[in-house]
Every structure is written in C-alpha cells, then in structure tokens.
Amino acid sequence: MNPGLPAVPIPTTVVGSYPAVAGRGLRSLLDPMKAAVRNAVADQRAAGIDIISDGQVRADMVTSFASKLPGITGQEVTGKVMPTSFGITVHDTAYACTQHPFVKGILTGPSTLAYGLQLRTRQYRSRDELVPDIALALAHEARELERAGVCMVQVDEPIFSTGAADLDTGHEGIRIIAESTSLPVVLHACGSISAIADSLISMPVDVLDLEFSKNPENLEVMGKSDLKGKKIGIGCIDSTTDTIEQVSEIERVVRRGAELFGPDRILADPDCGLRMRQRVAAREKLTRMVEAVKNVRKDL
Numbered sequence: 001m002n003p004g005l006p007a008v009p010i011p012t013t014v015v016g017s018y019p020a021v022a023g024r025g026l027r028s029l030l031d032p033m034k035a036a037v038r039n040a041v042a043d044q045r046a047a048g049i050d051i052i053s054d055g056q057v058r059a060d061m062v063t064s065f066a067s068k069l070p071g072i073t074g075q076e077v078t079g080k081v082m083p084t085s086f087g088i089t090v091h092d093t094a095y096a097c098t099q100h101p102f103v104k105g106i107l108t109g110p111s112t113l114a115y116g117l118q119l120r121t122r123q124y125r126s127r128d129e130l131v132p133d134i135a136l137a138l139a140h141e142a143r144e145l146e147r148a149g150v151c152m153v154q155v156d157e158p159i160f161s162t163g164a165a166d167l168d169t170g171h172e173g174i175r176i177i178a179e180s181t182s183l184p185v186v187l188h189a190c191g192s193i194s195a196i197a198d199s200l201i202s203m204p205v206d207v208l209d210l211e212f213s214k215n216p217e218n219l220e221v222m223g224k225s226d227l228k229g230k231k232i233g234i235g236c237i238d239s240t241t242d243t244i245e246q247v248s249e250i251e252r253v254v255r256r257g258a259e260l261f262g263p264d265r266i267l268a269d270p271d272c273g274l275r276m277r278q279r280v281a282a283r284e285k286l287t288r289m290v291e292a293v294k295n296v297r298k299d300l
Contacts, residue, residue, distance in 0.1 A: 002183060003151045006050040006102050009263045009300055010254065010293050012286075013051035013233070014044060015188055015209065016106040016154065017273030019282050020057035033058050037092045041099050043279070047286035051102040051151065054092035056273065061108040061156060062116035064088070069137050076120040077130060083137040087144030097149040104186070105145030109157035110134035110173035111165040128169045135173035139180035146181050153177070154186040154209070158272075160200070161191035167199040178204045186233060190272055194221050201228055209233025211271040212253055214240060219253075223260035232261050235271035237289050242281035250292035263300050268293050 005011060022028065023035025040055025058064055066072045068088045071081035087093075089105065096103045113134050114127040124130045142153050155177055159165045178185045186207040192215050193200060200208055208227075212219050212235045222232060234257035236250045257266045268289060274282040 002146070003101055003149065005151055005184070008050060009297055010258065011050040011102075011267050012048070012290050012293050013104065013267050013269045014049060014053050014286070015235075015239070015270055015273045016053045016056045016104070016156065017061070017275035018043065018053070018055035018057060019275060019277055019279040020055070021279055037095060039279070041096050043283045044286065045100055047283060048290040049286060051104050051267075052096060052100050053104055053106055054089065054096045056089075056106060056275065058092070060275075061273075062113060065108050065113060065138070065141075066117060069134070071121075071123075071133075072117065075116070076118045077124060078120050080121075080123050081130065081133040081137055083140035087148065088141055090141075090144045090148050093145060093150060094148045102151045103149070105142065105148070105150040105153045107138045107141060107153065107155050107177065109155045109159070109170070109187075110138055110177070111170040112157050112159040115159050115164055128166055131169050131173045132176060135176035139177050142177055142181045142183075146183050150183065152184040152186055152207075153181055154188055155205070156188045158188075158190040160189045160196060161193055163195070167196060171199070171203055175204050188233070188272075191215065193218050197221050197225055201225055201230065205230065207231045207233055207267065209235065209267070209269065211235040212257065213238045213245075213250075213271045215271075216253070219256055219260060227261070227265075231265045231267065232257065233267045233269055236268055236292070237270040237285050239270045239272040239274055239277070242278050244281060244284050245288060247288050247292045247295070250289050251295050254292055254296050258296060258300075263296070 018040035
C-alpha cells in the first residue's frame with residue numbers, strides 16, 4: 001500500500017545520491033556496496049530527513065541503468081532497448097522501505113540516458129527515437145518501485161538545462177513514465193532554468209525539483225510563473241562543495257521559497273545529488289538543512 005506523503009509542512013528530502021562507502025572484510029566480499037546502501041540510509045535517517053532514498057551508491061546515474069537494460073552494451077546502444085525482467089533499483093530501495101516510512105524511488109531520465117550513450121545500431125536513427133523506448137523500460141521500473149512501497153517516483157533530467165536535448169521529446173518520455181504509476185512524480189532538473197521554465201512547467205509531473213542554492217535566480221523565475229498546481233522542490237544546499245552552509249543560509253532560501261509558493265507547496269532538499277561529497281560533509285549538510293526547515297516551520 002502506498003504510504004502517502006509525510007504530514008508535515010515543507011517535507012525534507014534528498015535528490016538521491018549519497019557518498020558510496022563500500023564495506024570491507026569477509027562479509028562484504030559478495031556485495032561490497034551493501035554496506036554503502038545501509039550507511040546512506042542510516043545517515044539520512046540520523047539527519048532527520050522525511051523522505052529518504054536508497055543512496056544510489058552502486059554506480060553513476062547513467063551506468064546504474066544502462067548496464068542492466070537489454071539492448072545496451074557498456075555505453076553503446078546495440079539493439080532495441082527493452083525493459084528488464086526485474087527491478088534494477090528495487091532491491092536497495094526495498095531495503096530503505098524497511099527502515100523508513102517514506103522513501104522515494106529514483107530514475108535517471110530517458111533523455112539523460114539517451115544522451116549518455118552512443119548509437120551503434122540501425123534500430124534508432126537518432127536519440128530522439130531512442131527516448132520513448134528507454135521511457136517504456138523506465139515505466140516498468142517505476143511500477144516495480146511502486147510495488148516495493150515507495151511514496152513517490154523522481155525522474156532526473158540534468159540534460160534538460162543544457163540545451164542538448166529536444167524538450168518535446170523529453171516531454172513524451174516523462175509522460176510515458178508518469179502515466180505508468182499512481183504515485184506523485186517528481187522531475188529534477190539541474191542548473192539555470194530561465195530558458196526552459198515554461199517547458200518544465202508543462203511537463204506532466206506533480207513536483208518540479210530545482211537548484212535554488214547555486215542558482216538563486218531560479219527562485220524568482222519560478223516565482224513569476226504560473227506553476228499550474230505543481231509543487232516545488234527547493235534545492236537549498238550547494239551539492240558542488242564540501243563546504244557546510246550555515247543554518248541561517250539554508251533557512252533564507254527555504255523562507256523565500258515559502259514566501260513565493262506557500263509552505264504547503266514546497267519540499268526542501270539539496271540542489272543535486274551528494275555522491276561526490278565526503279560522507280561527513282554530506283551528513284552534516286543534511287542535518288543542517290533539517291534544522292533550517294524546523295526553524296521555518298516554527299513560524300508558520
């Protein structure tokens with residue numbers, strides 16, 4: 001049964017990835033990353049995060065899916081891309097669901113995957129033709145994650161802000177995934193979104209999760225827009241550095257988000273994944289984010 005969402009204003013969450021600290025010793029021989037998953041889950045819970053992830057510790061965002069999808073060999077598309085017969089991320093995510101009531105399932109978006117691969121087959125004349133088949137494979141993954149007990153599904157599309165991908169094709173890929181699940185769907189996009197704000201708002205998702213710490217101008221861009229009922233994930237921690245923000249810095253971003261969109265329409269999380277950060281820095285950043293959000297909640 002779907003657990004719903006936390007009944008608190010401004011739920012705290014993560015974009016997904018967390019520092020991967022592999023296990024050591026005999027117990028880790030078969031699966032050295034099992035300990036990394038457990039560490040990531042434990043750190044998020046200890047920090048007080050409302051909606052956690054499995055940590056995405058096993059590989060980078062492209063490899064973690066591309067290495068498992070039929071039709072892809074290494075970084076090359078060699079045939080028709082098909083769904084797997086199993087859930088790629090389900091095992092680790094299911095573990096997280098046993099440890100915490102609210103867990104998000106995370107998918108690397110079909111456009112980002114398509115542009116991270118080389119075409120080595122006549123099956124696809126362009127990446128735009130590849131995107132829908134990847135989306136269908138990811139739709140299968142989304143259904144498996146829903147069965148595993150996640151409370152929402154997030155689709156990561158950092159390619160959208162670069163100008164490299166066709167956003168109409170990207171829209172179709174997101175639609176295929178969103179229609180496959182009854183859960184709230186989040187679209188995460190990185191970087192400055194001033195040139196693509198309207199396209200993002202048109203995407204068939206429930207939440208737009210964006211960078212507002214590193215790109216504060218995004219707040220004002222979205223604040224002037226008709227969000228068409230969407231909620232906003234407020235990226236309020238710089239994920240590009242191990243420097244740990246002051247609670248007051250984080251609080252300032254969250255308060256501005258609450259002013260622009262309303263406290264009932266926002267979530268708080270880092271700008272992006274924390275995979276490249278030191279574990280101690282990642283944990284402290286999350287801890288301070290939770291403290292900042294608690295301070296904002298007191299004034300609601």
